[in-house]
Amino acid sequence: MTINSSTPAGKDVTLVLLYCGIRTGNFGMGSHARYLMDYFSSCSGYDLILLRVDSKDIGSIDHRFEGNVEIIEIPQPENQIFFTDDDSFIQKVYAKRISEIVFPILRGRKHLVFLCNSVVHYELAAELKRSLSGHLVYVHHNFTWKACLKTSYDYFATQWQRRNFKLHPAAFRGTVYQANLANLSDFVITVTYQAERFFVDVLNIPAAKIMTIYNGLPSSTRSERTRRAELRKKYGFGQTEKIILFCGRIADEKGVDYLIRAFKLLLPKVPNARLLVIGGGKIQESLSLAAPFWSSVIFTGKLSQQCINEMYAIADVGVMPSTQEQCSISSIEMRYHRLPVVVSSVEGLDEMFEADFDALKLPVHYDENQLIFFSDEELCERLFKILEDEALASQLATNAYLKATDMFTSERMCAAYDKVFRSFFVGHEVVNQ
Numbered sequence: 001m002t003i004n005s006s007t008p009a010g011k012d013v014t015l016v017l018l019y020c021g022i023r024t025g026n027f028g029m030g031s032h033a034r035y036l037m038d039y040f041s042s043c044s045g046y047d048l049i050l051l052r053v054d055s056k057d058i059g060s061i062d063h064r065f066e067g068n069v070e071i072i073e074i075p076q077p078e079n080q081i082f083f084t085d086d087d088s089f090i091q092k093v094y095a096k097r098i099s100e101i102v103f104p105i106l107r108g109r110k111h112l113v114f115l116c117n118s119v120v121h122y123e124l125a126a127e128l129k130r131s132l133s134g135h136l137v138y139v140h141h142n143f144t145w146k147a148c149l150k151t152s153y154d155y156f157a158t159q160w161q162r163r164n165f166k167l168h169p170a171a172f173r174g175t176v177y178q179a180n181l182a183n184l185s186d187f188v189i190t191v192t193y194q195a196e197r198f199f200v201d202v203l204n205i206p207a208a209k210i211m212t213i214y215n216g217l218p219s220s221t222r223s224e225r226t227r228r229a230e231l232r233k234k235y236g237f238g239q240t241e242k243i244i245l246f247c248g249r250i251a252d253e254k255g256v257d258y259l260i261r262a263f264k265l266l267l268p269k270v271p272n273a274r275l276l277v278i279g280g281g282k283i284q285e286s287l288s289l290a291a292p293f294w295s296s297v298i299f300t301g302k303l304s305q306q307c308i309n310e311m312y313a314i315a316d317v318g319v320m321p322s323t324q325e326q327c328s329i330s331s332i333e334m335r336y337h338r339l340p341v342v343v344s345s346v347e348g349l350d351e352m353f354e355a356d357f358d359a360l361k362l363p364v365h366y367d368e369n370q371l372i373f374f375s376d377e378e379l380c381e382r383l384f385k386i387l388e389d390e391a392l393a394s395q396l397a398t399n400a401y402l403k404a405t406d407m408f409t410s411e412r413m414c415a416a417y418d419k420v421f422r423s424f425f426v427g428h429e430v431v432n433q
Contacts, residue, residue: 012045013421014109016134018121020083021055021076029117029141031329032215036115039414041068045422047109053098053124054082063105072105074098083120085144085177095123099131106132111425113137119144119174122181129184135424138185140195144174146324147253150372152364153194153347157202179203182210187420189213191327192348211420214352215327216413219405221336224313232314242273242387245315245339247308247330248322250281250299255321255344255374260289260297262321262379267293269384278303278311312337317386317393321362321379323372325349327408335404340396342382344374352408358400360386 019033040048049070062073076082081094106112112134116125118141129136145156148171156171165172182188182199188210190196196212199205224231232239244263248254256277263275275297277286283299290297303311312318318334318341325331326348334341335358343349344362353359360382365373386393 012425013111013113014047014049014106015040015421016049016051016106016112016114016128018114018116018118018124019050019052020118020120021052021057021073032139032141033117035216035218035410036414036417037069038218039410040418043414043418049106051102061101072102074101083124085119085122085174087123087177091123095127098124099127102128103131113421113424115139116181116185117141119178119181122177122184125181126184135186136184137187137189137420138181139189139191140178140182140199140326141191142324142326143195143198144178145171148174150253150323151370152366152372153198153202155370157198160202175203179205185209186424187211189417189420191215192351194347194351195326211416213413213416214408215329215332216407216409216411217329217332217336217404219409219411221333223337224310225338227310228313231310235310235314237274237314238272240272242270243276243315243317244273244383244387245276245278245311245318246320247278247311247318247333248320248328249279250277250283250286252282253322253324254281255323256282256286257289258321258374258376258379259319260286261376262383263297264290264293265376265380266383267296270387273387274298276300276311276315278308308333309337312339315339317342317383319379319383320344320349321374322346322349323374327352332404332408335400335408338397338401340386340393341400342379342386346372353400358396358403360396 017033037048040046048068049072052071052073054076055073056076058073058075060075064071081090084091112132114125114128114134114136116136116138125136128134149156149168159167182205188199188205190199190210190212191214193212196210199210200207229239237243246256246259250256266273277299280302287299312334318339320328320331320341320343322344323346325346328348331343331349331352342360342362343353345364353361355361362374362379362382365375367373
C-alpha cells in the first residue's frame, strides 16, 4: 500500500468521485465521469479525488497524483468480489473495509462531497458518509428495474403502488435499493425530467432535493465528416455504400436484435447497405441472427473514442432502438457528429428528441403482458427514409447538432453540478434548469 502524504492546498470543496474499475469505464457513465474530471480538476475552489475501486490494473493499493487529480486506487480482491446492487452481508463488509482504507487519507479534508454515479456504490457511499460526515450526491443514470422488466413507467408505477412484488422480485428489490440510495443522499441528480418525476411521484423522494441536469459533450467537439472519403478508404468501405451505425453495449435492452432483423428487411431495397455495430457484449448471439448476410454486418467490438468518432464520420445514419434509455451519451455524440438518427420513443430518448425535427422516432408497442416491443418493419421503413432522402437526413442532422450545442454541453452540465456542490457550504440556491 502506497500512501502519498502530500496534498494540494486546501480549497472550498473536496470532491470525491466514486468510480468502479469494472463497471463505470465501460458504459456511458465512464464518459460522464471523464467530463466531470476534466472540468473539476481545473476548477477554482476544488480538490478532486478519484476513488477507484475494484481495479484490475494494479496489485496493491496506490495513492498518487496525476496532474490536479488525486487518485486512490484499490485493487479487486483475490476472491474477485466487486460492488453490486445487492444488500448482502458480503457487500456491507466489503464496503466497510474500503471505507477503513480510505478513512485515514480523507480524514480532516475540508467540505467533503461524495459523488456516486451508480447504485452499486450504495453500501460504500453509506459507509463513507457515516464515517467522514461528508455530503452525498447521487447521479441517477438508469433504473435497475428496466433491465429486468421491459414495460412502461406507468405500468410499473401501478404495480409498485400495489406492492405487487411477485410480478418480478428482482425488479422490485433493485428499485427499493435505488430509493434507499436516493433517501440517503443529500441531493439527487437525474439526467431526465421523466426520471425526476418518477422519483418524486412514485418513490416519494422529496422534490426539494432532486433536480435534472442533462448530460453533455464539450462544445468544442468537432465532427470528422470533412474527412469522410479519406476515412472510408482507411477502413475499407466503398464511397457509395450506405452505412448504418449502432454504438453501445450489445445487450437485450439496446435493441440490437430488432436492428439486425430490420436491416435484413432493408437489404433487398438497399443492396449496398452495411450495418456497423460498435461495442462489446453478446456478439455471438447477434452474429447468428445476422445469417445469412454476414458479409453486410460488421461487429467491431470495443473501440477507442477517436476510432468511434471516425466511424460516426463515415456513417449515413445512426440508430438507437433501445427498450430503455435515459440521457444517452451515444445519442449526444451522434448529434455532435452531425449524424441523422432513428431513435426509439422510450423515456429519455423521447424527451431528448423531437419527432421529425432532430430524429425519426420508432413507436413503442406493448404486448398482452404490457412488455415493450418494436416493429421490425417500422424500423426498416425509417432507416430507408433517411437513406433515400438526403435533404431530410441533412435537416435532421443540422437540427440535432444545433440542439446539442444549446442543451447538451458538458460546460452547461458541469456548471450546474458546481452549483449543487457549493450549495452545501456557501448558501448558493440550487434552481432546476
